[in-house]
Amino acid sequence: MSTTANNIDPPLNPYVEYYRKYLSSLSSALTSTVGSNVFSFVDEQTSTGIPLTTTTTTTTTTKTSSFSAESYATDTPDEDYPPPSPEKPKPLGPWSTGLCDCFDDVHNCCLTCWCPCITFGQIAEIVDRGSSSCGTSGVLYTLMICVTGCPCFFTCFYRSKMRRQHRLKAEPCWDCCVHCWCEGCALCQEYRELRSRGYDLSIGWHGNIENKQRRAVEMKMMEPVGKEAMTR
Known part of the structure; x- marks a missing residue:
């Protein structure tokens, strides 16, 4: 089978x-x-x-989220942030002495009466901040008197420049009119104004700068030592 x-x-x-x-x-x-x-x-x-x-076998897919600064930026209208307003100019102030207060400084009054070129030279050196000397400005003033006999057309520009530097009013009238009618009084007033602001016109611009620096050093040396320790 x-x-x-x-x-x-x-x-x-x-x-x-x-x-x-x-x-x-x-x-x-x-x-x-x-x-x-x-x-x-x-x-x-x-x-x-x-x-x-x-x-x-596992394949992991990683999704990366990309963030951009633009997605978080908010469109804020410009009306919410108005532009800053421009600074207002400081108002003009008065002169420290009047035009006819010449006898407040008798020495300068007599000097200006007999030798106005010296007073003008001292004023011009301070107003020009040392770019011109007292002697050069005094000689130009003398030449203007000898040639034209009317130095007010030259000196009035320095009065205008001085007013702009110290924010002074045009008193009692325009600068050209003040120097044309009262040349001596105008020079005396400008001299006294600079003296009231701490300038010693007899030593010139550079002398005033040296005095200012020397005073600053003296004040620094006179500061107490404990003050620096307290500020720390």
Whole structure:
């Protein structure tokens, strides 16, 4: 009696079929969510019915959020921040002495009466801030008297320049009229005004600067030592 060998495939392991369906559903779900199949597995059945080791590769997609300063910028209308108002000019102040107060300084009054060129030279050196000397301005004043006989057209410009520097009013009238009618009184008034502001016209512009620097050094040396310790 001959025996016939029948080649019959063994039945599939139910656990293997279960894992195949589970991995297929999980792969489909991740494919629709992430965009690529992140699982690779071996669809193979062993004789023992135990599925082979499944290798899982996970691809992590990092989404970087880019922030720009423009996204946080707020469009604020210009009306909320009005431009700063320009500074108002300081008002003009009065002279320290009047035009006819020549006898407040008798020495200068006599000097201006006999030698107005000296008074004008001293005034011009201070007003020009040392760019011209007392001697040069005095010589020009003398030449104006000898040539034209009316130096007021030259001296009135220095009165205007002095008023602009110290913010003084045009009193009692225009500068040209003051020097044309009362040349000596105008020079005396300008001399007294500079003296009241701390200038020593006898030593010139550079002498006043040296005195100012020397006083500043003396004040610095006279400061108490404890004051620096308290400020720390």
